[in-house]
Amino acid sequence: MKYDYSPTIEFLLDWYGQNARILPWRENPKPYYVWISEIMLQQTRVEAVKAYFERFINALPDISSLADVEEEKLLKLWEGLGYYNRVRNLQKTARILVSEYDGKLPKDYTKLLTLPGIGSYTAGAIASIAFHIAEPAVDGNVLRVMMRVSGSFDDITEAKVKKSLEEDLRAVMPKDRPGDFNQAVMELGATVCIPVGRPLCNKCPLMHLCQAFKNRTEDKIPVKKEKKPRKIQERTVFLLESGGRYVLNKREKKGLLAGMMEFPGVDEKLSPLMAEEYLTGLGYAIEGFIPLGEAKHIFSHVEWHMTGYLVHVREIVAEDSRSYRKDKEESKTVPVWALKREIEEIYSLPSAFDYYRKFIV
Template sequence: MENLQTGEGAKASVGPLLEWYRKNQRDLPWRHTTDPYKIWISEIMLQQTRVDTVIQYYRRFLERFGTLRELAGASAQDVLAVWKGLGYYSRALNLQKAAQQVVERYDGVFPRDYEVLRQLPGIGDYTAGAIASIAFNQPYPAVDGNVLRVICRLEGSEDDISQSRTKKRVADIVCPIIPKDHAGEFTQAMMELGALVCIPLAPLCGHCPVQSFCAAYRTGRQNELPVKKKKEAPRIVPCWVAVLRENGKIFLEFRKNDRLLGQLWGLPIVEKKDSRSPAQLLEEKYGLRLKNARKLGSASHVFSHQIWKMDVFTFALAEPMPHSDVLHWVEEEELERYAVPTAFQRVLKLLHSDNGWEQLEISLE
């Protein structure tokens, strides 16, 4: 069993990789800048999200928050509203927190120091390495899933890439081979090779510029490597969802301190328990009195670690709404101004669908 020790395959691949990248790189908007702010935005958005999806959000975000100071000075709700639909909303909140720290501590000048970058909210080893190398041409590795896969195949490694020690070993291999004066180009070339050629399933070895240096290809293990421990199946969470509408308004909950969807707006929702009815559970959670329950349909939403199986009911209020800091009547015409995550957006869209309610399978966040 080989493991990550020598790095000879990776070292030999540097020249051919850069030559390939210069001819084959995709024309992506964040590749037309070395502005650390814009590179940072792109790297955060690209976490857990497809490139094709990110492009439109990247452009829209920079149209609204063109500078770091504009992002720092905005309200959290404005930031989340622009981010709406991109998922993993803690990324947006951390972006703003980091921008505010840069304004407060560094007078709005994006720090060049790698260790300082790592201390900003939402920035870990990978993102700090990407910013340092791409924006400032500093020789720091940026080890994402693509780079892990490329290096482990080049080295024929059977180390588990889900383990932090494997990421550390890959970073140790990459760091000394980063070419002087081409750090950013090398970082993007490694990522591009993993995205376009050295893909997870059925890699396109016939098109690979570093095939002759690849231990996985040489031993016929390109479809077996890298090794990654399987994730546990997401937990199924059965829920009741309430839709309350009145005089052109809809009832929304502000999920202020929610661990999953904090600082976002959604419909009232409760997890199903024992044999109690949806009205009983919703009344208990929100202090409401409900009447005229009618089932509208069902929907599913897939998060990374859990799946909401939602049965959706419409209700009317049996008594006036009590004072609440979390429940609010919102004008339906103004819903676009609110940061409503995809799980609830699809439910709201169905209210105006000509086809009525139907079973949905949603996999976005």
């Protein structure tokens, strides 16, 4: 064992008993609820997740409804959360659970790890919270808290550091309350031993055990290797409108925003003149052309720097499909011309397009 975390247990459990926030998935920690909430929490703050969670669970109350739902509706339910591969993995896993596990999440950490989208953190969270199995769930919050407690200057972006912490925690996990222990550390990391700004050490139940507090190194721990700067991708976005309908395309099945709907565009910034020439070249008869300004969207490894245009075209010149369909002969997708109402209610547009979406009337 690299570090003995056993002295933290009683203080963490006591503190959690008094400070745990009331959350819908904690009130009723069904395996399905724990799974969905943990996937949502990987990208969004607890307070924001509550509303998404309620909406998702109301629409898809169990694993079989998640397995059966059509993709467009599933993506719509995930709209606003981003990272759409996560919700696709939820559905893939739900289908495996229906076909191989009698529609239930397995009560087994190792089997959970084999399911799409479930890594050691999520497997540990489901195993410990829903099934009371003594497995750790190490996320960024837990890494930060425990590196500070042990005073470690190990680089937390290295997989071996996370693995070593998992091993240390597995050795001391309280068998009677493993889920509470994991949630206590996560909660402490989210509310007291915070990632940005000074941690609130005078409110921390681990202050007397914490090496970083003792050595005044809490602002130097955790150590994180600098990330590579994000790639800048320039882009022009078109809101092509005809008779109150707007063009949406489906993106390629691979790569950024794979398979998602988008406003059509090109991977370069076009001036108004170049943009008009480009669209005319595609066969659009332009009746009105309004620059919409610049916008930026940040993905994990890429930044889109966009410019956009609202373009009124005389008539729908692309294949006129009033609803999205696949061209059977050519096996390629064709654009959909959608009303504002349809964009709001049916199609899921990634938040990368939020700035331009508000120009739709």
